[in-house]
Amino acid sequence: MERLVFDAAALLAMLFAGVMVVSRDPVKSVLALVVSFFALAVCYVMVLSPFIAGLQVIVYAGAILVLFLFVLMLLNVGREQPDGMPRPIQTVLGSLAVFVFAGLLLGMLRASGSKIPLLTDGLDPVEMARPAELARLLFSDYLLHFEAVSVLLLAALVGAFVLARREDAP
């Protein structure tokens, strides 16, 4: 049952990811990715990470992709127009490489994870999904990371400010 849900959600995510890639219209792309991310959120729930699934919906689908959409609108970028300059090398080599890569990667992943079910040693799934435990870890073992990310966010903030600020600002 769970597997079915997971697989269905994963397939959906892949499907819309594919749409995102294939679509020439960036807006459609973004929207496809939103759907894909929602499906991914379902997957996250199925792998015992409801908190992350929430973040996924709120931060990713809700904030980040909206930001994308916003920028798309701002820049008024239209559909990708064929520019009359086919780039066969990029396309052919790229596709070929992706296939080889996918083959190798999926082969490896299948082999390495096929026999292992999630939560084999009978840990409590509820315990796994509890945000409080996450919070504890975040402020103990991962305290430094947490602080470091704050610097990262600060840098990103300042950076975005530098780049997007009006020209006449000092």
Place this chain on the structure above:
Amino acid sequence: MDALLHDHLLTLVVFIPAAGAALLLLFPRSAEGAARNLALAVSILDLAVSLPLWTRFALTQEGFQFREKLAWVPQLGISYSVGIDGISLLLVLLTTVLTPVALLFSLTHVEKEVRGYSIAFLILETGMLGSLVALDLVLFYVFWEVMLVPMYFIIGIWGGPRRIYASMKFFLFTMAGSLLMFLAILFIAIRYHAATGLWSFALEDVTRLTFTGYTETLLFFAFALAFAIKVPVFPVHTWLPDAHTEAPTAGSIILAGVLLKLGVYGYLRFALPLFPDAALRYAWLVGLLGVIGVVYGALVAYAQHDMKRVVAYSSVSHLGLVVVGVGAFTTMSLSGAVLQMINHGLSTGALFLLVGVLYERRHTRELDAYGGIAAVVPVTTALFLIATLSSIGLPGLNGFVGEFTILLGTWLSPHRWWAMAAATGVVLSAIYMLTLVQRVFWNPFANEANRTLTDIRPSEFIAAATLVVLMVWIGVRPNDVLDRIRPAVETLQKSVAARQIAEAGR
């Protein structure tokens, strides 16, 4: 001060020019005259400081003298280890003599960037002296490469019309050889470490190593190639005509006078003692290339119509003879080879200087632009003639003694035919050098532009006359020089022989 002069004489000699260069850096760029005079003064001071090396050199003592040894990179056993034997003594003095001579000549002829020129020259002198006294492989390599940089600038900035090509070629050629040597040096030290558990790059240590045949051959060739390019030996000689031709006169003097010798010197000092077996196994190749150099250089010199190129190819030919002497490896041929290095430095230095005298006045080196100018510039002619005679080995001047001892020494070695083939240089050198003299100084007066040529100036004359005096001195009293060479050569042969016995016993 006395102690300084006594215990650190070599260090002083090596680094006085560098100190001078550092001092020059403090000068404003506009102080050209001061820079010129200071550079000359420094080089003369260095000459003065180097003279005690000659007088205090113990004639009978084997091994190195004026030794100094300081740890440099102690973890790897790299040391500032210097010392001289007869061979390096002579080359050191040749360097300290030729540098002031070259600078003296430059006094009147270098106009742009005098300060930079002086700095380059002084650093070059330190580089040359350093490689001559270094007894540690890394130290040697450092000095060896450091020389390239100032020479590159000297050719590239103050050179002739094709200076860029020439300086680049010079640099790349020389570098190509020495990079392999660099790897070989590392390899040797690593082997030494593997064998003894200690790190050392000191010559006295690493000469105790023995290698298996194949390895030794490879290492030998790595070293030999570096030195062969510097000499230069056919077929890696083609940088030389370009570099010599395009370099400013003073640069050519130093290039021909000292730099080329470093190739042979390196071979004697490092390649032979380190790889005696390979060196003797491939002696045939050394000799063959030497013989080819003699004949080929002479022939091609004959075909040139640029004065400097003639002299440049004559260097190929003369150094070929030196290489033959080295390859023959008899005491006599080796002594002759060392002596001939000095001789070639003096005679070719003088030739380049005098070509420079003409070039600075007429701004052409084409043979056809001259002709019959002996009447206009008699003193230059006379000096050029003497230098020519020295170069073609006229008895009574220095060249002959070297040539004769090399050839006789080679004749006495198992390679008699080398001597026969190399002795043709006697005929060939006469052909191309006398053709040069005839076409430049003799023949009917061809070009009215030469009517206003002025004869040699006092500063140029002093520079040239110094060399002529030395030529005569060595020609008449070669023993003064040979006495100093002998112990060094004998030590070298003994060490090689000892190594061979050790090899055989193994």
Place this chain on the structure above:
Amino acid sequence: MIGSIPLSDVLLASGALFAIGVAGALLRRNAIQIFLSIELMMNAANLALLGYGAALGTHEGQIVVFFVIAIAAAEASVGLAIFVALFRHTETIDVNKINLLKW
């Protein structure tokens, strides 16, 4: 039982999404779409992390993903700012046409 999802399913899904992301990044010309593809690649990594975390019974996977989402947000803000800044010069974000700097 929730444990009935085999890890391989999770990993395969993640791998496939990653590959799709790579394909998008390589084949799209619009900078924003390329960036979207890269976001997808990061999400694929997230899925793998969560899957591994669940399989190993540790919270670390979730912690990592937490940070990654933060990083992704930061990256998005900077990236989009860059697009905007560039768009002012070029009037396009088609990377085929952005080649002032080359050779």
Place this chain on the structure above:
Amino acid sequence: MTSALPLWVLPAIPLAGFVINALLGTRLGKSFVSTVGVGAAGLVTLAAYSRLIPFFSGTHATVVEPVTNWITVAGLSIDVSFRLDPLSALMLAFVTFVAFLIHVYAIGYMHGDHATDAGYARFFAYLNLFLFAMLTLVLAESFLLMFVGWEGVGLCSYLLVGYYFDREYAAAAGRKAFVVNRIGDYGFLLGMFGIFAAFGSLNYSEVFRKAAEQPAQFSPALSVICLCLFIGAMGKSAQVPLYVWLPDAMAGPTPVSALIHAATMVTAGVYMLARCNVLFRLAPEVMLFVAVIGCFTALFAGTIAIAQQDLKKVLAYSTISQLGYMFLACGVGAFGVGMFHVMTHACFKACLFLGAGSVMHAMSDDLDLRHMGGLRAKMPITFWTFMAATLAISGIPPFAGFFSKDAILASSFEAPGLGKLLWFVGLATAGLTAFYMFRIVSLTFYGEFRGTKEQAHHVHEAPASMTFPLIVLGLLSLVAGWLGLPAVFGEHADVIGPFLAPVFAPITGHAAAGEAMPHATEWLLMAVSVAVAASGLYLAYVWYAKQGGRTPARLAASYPAVYGLVADKYRIDELYDVLFVRPFAWLARTLWKVVDVLIIDGFLNAAAFLVELAGDFLRFLQTGNVRNYALTFFLGLVALLLFVVGAI
């Protein structure tokens, strides 16, 4: 002997003269230069005779005077030491004397030559330098020191031939002289190497002692050694095939031709052979070769001399021819006779050249025989001395040449093997010699003057400084031969032979010279040679002096090919040009343009170019398109995955 002048002073005197004149001569003027130059020559002559007179009157014992060590390296130790023995004494005697006379002559000659102060100083400086080198050559006690002199005289020859450096042919001739000599020197050098390898020394005393003591041990090596040495001699003494420089060397001032290219330097080869007689006698096949070369050269050069129109050229070929005689003598083992001819030849040939110089001055530097004629009246002293020398060279008794030449012919007649043939060729050459010598005498001094008016007006006898040496040498041409009268004139008639004999002492185990030939044979030979010489002389006189050259002109017209060939000196110079000079230049150019420029530099430049080209192409991989960058990145990853993981 204690108070005697050391031998080293002899070369030192002219060396000092050279240094003074070279450094100061230009500034101090001609009279100073002549004083120093001639003074040095005079002084050295006096000094030489101060040693020679006691030597001649004494025991003739060899004296070796070491001065200093010159080169010491490994097993080689070369002393500067000088040797006075009969051979060097003989050379010393005439070299200094003749040189002095020619120095004197040169004062007048060079004044007449309108030399500049610088040129004048240069000339005398070179002459002194030559004297220094020649004396070193003669007095040296070792091969190497001899070589110093040997090269030194070569240098002076080069400098003096090229004295008129602004004339291309003179400059070229100087170079040619030096280069051809160097070819010989190459042989000399190898010979020395061989000697050192075999004997471990280059000192005469040691080498000759060892060779004489153990002939059998050294004999095999000596063939090659002697051959090499002989090549050296060939170069210096202008033997076929290395003779080509000597005719050209006439481009130098005439005193130079007289001194260097007739009297002294060119005989150095003969001197060397005589010096090394011990070695050569142990190499009989080389001796034969020497004889054949000498003999051939004598004839060959003689024939060329017949058809030359240039006075000095004729004399030059005659010199070559006479040198051939000398080698013939050496080749047949008559070293003493050869040296005897060296001496007499020095006298009469110097006289001839100086006479020619006198004529040349009178003719305003014109040397073409066709422009001369009838000078006998206007230049009596020149004529008579020239005549005396001509008779001497032609072998007319009792002039000097007769005795020496006759001795050579006699020696070759006696020689085993090819002896008779050599004798016959020598005899024919003697006839030729007489013919061409009298031809030039006739053309120059007899008949009508054929030059221009100005020349005719200008013709005059030379000044005293020039005629004095002429007279002295003319007299010597008469009497010098009397030192070596043949055995038929009495037991002790031959002074010079016994004097030199110790030098040519027989080697133990080797047969000494054969029995003296019967007097009758000797008389007969003399008669034949005199007859041949006289007929040559007469023929020339009739053809050129009486008939004004009609017959030879007719002959020349009848056989144009033959005449042309001879007149063009058998076109040997042209042959050498085609065989050696041009191929040499071609090879030089080809090596440069093909090997250096095309192959070596071409290869290197191509390598550098290819690397740069690769860079030029590869830089376009950097398309500026960021998608391509991502693709290369990704392709790199995939390749790594395939390589690293694909194998696991």
Place this chain on the structure above:
Amino acid sequence: MNDSFVHFTHADLLSIAPEIALLVAGCLILLVEAFAPALRRWFATIALAGVAVSLYFLVNAPAGTTFGGRYDTSPLTVFVGLFLGAAAVLAILVSRPYLERAGEERGEFYALLLWGHLGVSLMTRGLDLILIFIGLETLSLAFYVLAGFFRRVAASSEAGLKYFLTGAFGSAFTLYGIALLFGASGGTKLEELVRPGLGGNPAVAFGLLFLLVGFGFKMSLAPFHAWAPDVYQGMPTPAVAYLSVAPKGAALLVLFRVFSAVFQDGLPDRFRAGLAALAILSMTLGNVVALAQRDAKRLLAYSGIAQMGYVTIALVVFGRDALAAALVYFCAYLVSNAGAFAAVSALYRDETKAHPVALLAGAGRRAPFAAAVFALCLFSLAGIPATAGFIGKFFLFKAALEKGFYALALIGVANSLVSIGYYLKVVYILYMRDPVETEAPPALALADRLALALCAAGILAIGIFPSTVWEVARHAAATLPFAGP
């Protein structure tokens, strides 16, 4: 489970004091900019002070690990920290006159530089993959912005875009690699990678290769190098001076750490061969293409690609001695390359235009000091003895030869020869070509002068007295954590 919710010891605080100093300095600059813009001339000083304080704490931190084994304060990190700090100092020194000339003297530049530096610092000191990743991203984000800092200049914005897109692409691989390693080892700490048999796990191999390409990208190792020339060209030069040195060193250190944790018994052959291939490709491509460059910064970018090829030899050789050699190499590279960029920064008048090498013609006369130092840096990069570059190559090739990597060493020196071609070409233009620009350049600013002098002194000091740096590097490398014997 501890009583307090937040675990935080004094040692922890001390150990991150260097980063805090950087953070504070950056914030201070921003605050000054916001509230006292008149004091903008002091930005650089504040930044330098921040770096100085940070280095002070760095040097004085007790050796060991903190944050439960997630943070490294060993001599190795001190060494690397000093190296990074030096790069930061040079970049800041150059920035001041550069920004002044460009009229963009803004506090954000310094703040971002400092925070980017902070990120690099985290990369080198983190013993936890996720911390390393955060550091990497901090660095990246800061430098994406710095690349596009000159918004008025199209090239700068384009550089920002290219760096961003490729950088994010690379980061995604890094992240996936981390995920795979996490899955295989069960944790994100490096010490958890030390586990027998882990090296044979295909997932680990994938993870390592992903990390390799991710960090190889930061090192601009071919074929992950393509961004570098474009980005260097468009980015403000002082930032390039930092970016072309510090993150590369950090990336190599991370790779060293991860690989030596996983492969306790030495690199497997395939990995070694793959790395060697990268090294060779990088050297060769970098050098050959550099020959064809006309722009000074692009040329230096390719030179940097080649230099990374050389230094990757150390990774191939593997082991602590090789790491020591790499550290020395990086020190040499720091003074030479940062010096070269400092010289480029000082020698060009118009900051916002391209930097064609040809424009440097005659610089030897116009700006003798900068040109001389530039030439010295180039000779050092070329590895001429008596310069730092030679010492770097010396130890590197020694390490290679010691372990028998003869072919690699040979290819290395052959490449050196090629590289001389373009280094000398620049020197030739500096000194031997007649100037196109006759106008005298502005007088060299004090800060530029100082930066150049420091680099020159560094080059000569390392070049002539290498024993100190070698000793320290060896000592530092000995503390490489988790490495096998």
